[in-house]
Amino acid sequence: MTYDDLIPVIRKLALEAGDKIMEIYDADDLDVKVKSDDSPVTEADEAADALISAGLRAAFPDVMLVTEEQSATHDTSGTTFLIVDPLDGTKEFVHRRGDFTVNIALVEDGVPTRGVVYAPAKGRMFYTQADGQTVEETGALDKDNVGDVTLLSVADSDNSALMVVASKSHRDQATDDYINKYAVKDMKSAGSSLKFCLVATGEADIYPRVGRTMEWDTAAGHAVLTGAGGKVVRFDDHAPLFYGKDGYANPFFIAYAPAVDLKPA
Incomplete structure (x- = not known):
C-alpha cells in the first residue's frame, strides 16, 4: 500500500459514508441504542462502519483494521494499522447539531501519518495528501473527482490572545x-x-x-x-x-x- 493508493480510497469512502449517514440523519426517527460502555450507537454508526470496513478490506486486505464498532474483535498485535470511527460525535448526531464526522486514518509505528475527517452536515472535508500536507477540499465534493483544495497551516499564535x-x-x-x-x-x-x-x-x-x-x-x-x-x-x-x-x-x-x-x- 502506498500513500498514492490510500488517499483516494479513504477520501471516497468518507464521502460515501457521509451520504449514508445523512440519509439516516434526515429521516424522521433515529433509532438510538446503548452500548456496553453506556455510549450511544445508531443505525448510522453501524451502516457507515460496514461500508468503510468493506471498502478498506477490499482495497488493503493485508493491513490490520481497527474500527470503533468492531471493538470486540480488535487485533492488538500491530503498530501499523488503519483505524476508523465511522461516526464521531454520535451525541451531536442524535441531537441534530451537525458537529459529527467520519474519521479514517493510517497509523504507522504508533504515529498517525495520513487521515481524512469529513463533516457531512457541514460540508467540510479535511485530509492529508499523499505528500503528507493537509488540505481542506471545498465545492461539490464529488466522489470521483477532487475539487478545489486549500493547503492548511496552523496559526502563528499570539500567546497574549x-x-x-x-x-x-x-x-x-x-x-x-x-x-x-x-x-x-x-x-x-x-x-x-x-x-x-x-x-x-x-x-x-x-x-x-x-x-x-x-x-x-x-x-x-x-x-x-x-x-x-x-x-x-x-x-x-x-x-x-x-x-x-x-x-x-x-x-x-x-x-x-x-x-x-x-x-x-
Whole structure:
C-alpha cells in the first residue's frame, strides 16, 4: 500500500459514508441504542462502519483494521494499522447539531501519518495528501473527482490572545481550570474531531482534552493537524501521543499550534 493508493480510497469512502449517514440523519426517527460502555450507537454508526470496513478490506486486505464498532474483535498485535470511527460525535448526531464526522486514518509505528475527517452536515472535508500536507477540499465534493483544495497551516499564535476550542459535549471544570492558565482572546465549542481541524486551519490555537477518548476518536484528526504543522502531546508530560496502546484508550492530551507556549498540567 502506498500513500498514492490510500488517499483516494479513504477520501471516497468518507464521502460515501457521509451520504449514508445523512440519509439516516434526515429521516424522521433515529433509532438510538446503548452500548456496553453506556455510549450511544445508531443505525448510522453501524451502516457507515460496514461500508468503510468493506471498502478498506477490499482495497488493503493485508493491513490490520481497527474500527470503533468492531471493538470486540480488535487485533492488538500491530503498530501499523488503519483505524476508523465511522461516526464521531454520535451525541451531536442524535441531537441534530451537525458537529459529527467520519474519521479514517493510517497509523504507522504508533504515529498517525495520513487521515481524512469529513463533516457531512457541514460540508467540510479535511485530509492529508499523499505528500503528507493537509488540505481542506471545498465545492461539490464529488466522489470521483477532487475539487478545489486549500493547503492548511496552523496559526502563528499570539500567546497574549489565544483562540481556544473545547468539547461541546464533554466540557468540565478540569478543562476550564487548564484553559484559565492561558491568556484567552476567545473560545469556541465544537463536537467530534472537528476540534483538531479548527487548529489545523488556524481558526483555533489550542485544544486541550481532559477527558476520556479512544484512538479511533483522535487518529484522523491527529494526522490532519500534523499535516498542517500542529502537534498532539500527552497532557501530563507533553510527550508525543502514540497509538496502538492497550485497549486503544488515550490519556488526556493537548492539540496545539507549535507557537503556543504550553502550560504545565
